[in-house]
Amino acid sequence: MDSDEMLPRLSGIILEEQTELTLADVCRACAVHAEYIIELVEEGVLVPVGREPVSWRFTGVHMHRATVSLRLQRDLGINLAGVALVLQLLDEVEALRARINALEAE
Amino acid sequence: MEFKDYYKIMGVARDATQDEIKRAYRLLARKYHPDVSKEPGAEARFKEVGEANEVLKDPEKRAAYDKLGANWKAGQDFRPPPDWNSGFEFSGGGFTGGDAAQFSDFFESLYGRDFGAARGSASFQAKGEDHHARVLVDLEDAYIGAIRTVSLHVPEVDAQGRVAMRERKLNVSIPRGIRAGQHIRLVGQGAPGLGQGKSGDLYLEIEFRPHPFYRVEQHDVYLDLPVSPWEAALGAAMNVPTPGGIVEIKIPAGAAAGSKLRLKGRGIPSSTPGDFYAVLKIALPPAGDEAANVVYRNMAAQFQSFNPRSKLGV
Secondary structure, rough: OOOOOOOOOEEEEEEEEEOOOHHHHHHHHHHHOHHHHHHHHOOOOOOOEEEOOOHHOOOOOHHHHHHHHHHHHHHHHHOOHHHHHEEEEEHHHHHHHHHHHHHOOO | OOOOOOOHOOOOOOOOOOHHHHHHHHHHHHHHOOOOOOOHHHHHHHHHHHHHHHHHHOOHHHHHHHOOOOOOOOOEEEOOOOOOOOOOOOOOOOOHHHHHHOHHHHHHHHHHHHHHHHHHHHOEEEEEOOOOEEEEEEEEHHHOOOEEEEEEEEEEEEEOEEEEEEEEEEEEEEEEOOOOOEEEEEEOOOOOOOOOOOOOOOOEEEEOOOOOEEEEEOOOEEEEEEHHHHHHOOOOOEEEOOOEEEEEEEOOOOOOOOEEEEOOOOOOOOOOOEEEEEEEEEOOOOOOHHHHHHHHHHHHOOHHHOOOOOOHHH
């Protein structure tokens, strides 16, 4: 896992700290139409800062959630409300897993 | 080339109805979807199921597959009969360019060439697939940043059209202040796009390697700090390790086991850095020899009225 001198170094961005993305940025990154992102916001899957679509600001986490939503819809044939439920339950599972890990470490 | 038993992969009988196939696919897709499943090998299984579904859900492709006969066993060396697909016309429903790259050479040998020819003439393009991987880093890396070599296994088609898993190594800088559960996005490091399409992105999920003595909660780092009974009773100054280096801390006189000493801002760095907590544990010196026993007996005499279990009501 340590560094290999022969390879070029790549730097990425931390999704969670990437903020201030516009609707256009998210659409471009996910290769979808704005309508799709607007639907995700209306369903409550994404909660951007700002009131109007033009002033919406997303984070890197929103972008990641949007791509996961796309894949779930495409691969599992679930509708948007189903996707919203799946993501919410996945968040809960993730939080519970973290809790178990913390308890087991003690 | 290995024969693939699509019915076995889907867990359905050879005479299953289209509805049964659809149901089986949905069940397996939910179980192995890489965004949902944490099972090892889920992604490979999901792709296999997707390929089987691609054939069985399409009555034309399924009929052609059935024509190969029921005597083939999974894994058996397979070569398609020369005229196996005569009399069938594939409409290509659902067989998208983006998914095609992931199917096995078995699939390609049966259905691939016709589609390849059709696709070649059109100027088809699609963004490559995003890849996901987990990276284990040390807690210390979050304090100073680090370069880590990440190994990924990617399927690749060679000059003979065979699919082989290739190991791909990347040097990735782990930025200072990274926390477990965060994702690093490397633009253009996923699967290559088709045609003029851009490459997908690579997402790395960060996980901390369990540390022998530090615990991490969000930005904060905890250490169980053993102290002797006299250090706790009288107070003391001592060296304490932190992931950022050794620091000296002072313990106040009369400190109790379990009390937390906070070192502000010495947790995981960020614009609002976390804190470092030393949680006191009282460590007893070994007893057993006569000199030590004398000291413990003296203590018992000195603290006759001390009942450590007073809160338990006994």
